[in-house]
Amino acid sequence: NAGVMQNPRHLVRRRGQEARLRCSPMKGHSHVYWYRQLPEEGLKFMVYLQKENIIDESGMPKERFSAEFPKEGPSILRIQQVVRGDSAAYFCASSPTRTPNEKLFFGSGTQLSVL
Amino acid sequence: AQSVSQHNHHVILSEAASLELGCNYSYGGTVNLFWYVQYPGQHLQLLLKYFSGDPLVKGIKGFEAEFIKSKFSFNLRKPSVQWSDTAEYFCAVTSYNQGGKLIFGQGTELSVKP
Numbered sequence: 593n594a595g596v597m598q599n600p601r602h603l604v605r606r607r608g609q610e611a612r613l614r615c616s617p618m619k620g621h622s623h624v625y626w627y628r629q630l631p632e633e634g635l636k637f638m639v640y641l642q643k644e645n646i647i648d649e650s651g652m653p654k655e656r657f658s659a660e661f662p663k664e665g666p667s668i669l670r671i672q673q674v675v676r677g678d679s680a681a682y683f684c685a686s687s688p689t690r691t692p693n694e695k696l697f698f699g700s701g702t703q704l705s706v707l
Numbered sequence: 708a709q710s711v712s713q714h715n716h717h718v719i720l721s722e723a724a725s726l727e728l729g730c731n732y733s734y735g736g737t738v739n740l741f742w743y744v745q746y747p748g749q750h751l752q753l754l755l756k757y758f759s760g761d762p763l764v765k766g767i768k769g770f771e772a773e774f775i776k777s778k779f780s781f782n783l784r785k786p787s788v789q790w791s792d793t794a795e796y797f798c799a800v801t802s803y804n805q806g807g808k809l810i811f812g813q814g815t816e817l818s819v820k821p
Contacts, residue, residue, distance in 0.1 A: 595750070596750070623807060625807045625808065625809075627809075627811075632813070633813055633814075634711070634713075634797060634811035634812050634813040634814050635751075635797065635799075635809075635811040636811070637808050637809065637810070640807065640808055648808060683750075683751065685751075685807055687807050690807070696753075696807045696809075698743075698750045698751035698752075699750055700748075700749060700750040701750065
């Protein structure tokens, strides 16, 4: 059973471009969480999705950021018109249920660098 | 709002030294507490967790943590560190109905000198 797969591992974008980060949850997991880690800071919750639904997006910036988790395929975190401040490591985690969360597993992250 | 504070940003120890990393959280209700470790270039791995019961929790690789409710603390300990423990350590908290929505501390980087 493969772990949580994130790709790409590293993504370089110029200011104003779009960034698409992918997260394939573990087999059997229908709950996906996205976190962002800015330099010198801890991970910050962004969004929680279940298949085809956004459950909690309280940590998402109001503009330029969106997330989806379609019925088929990976979860996508999309950042439009990237700015230098978007440079960070983006992690996703997946779980088979909402609670309890002993079975929450993290991916290796995508390091986004905005030039 | 919930918050987590890790007191030490960077800790440097020699092999065989004892380790204690501080973690305090702010939340008045029932909490679930976690310590995660991130080795260089790798994903976050769960070291240990506290949900209920015995406040002294034992995890993998010889780590343990003690939940002290009155102090809102969940400090991580290891009696004798190894060079391979060099990593970043994150404390996290969630309330029971928050599921995987974890609130993380800012992390503590541990460097163990051989």
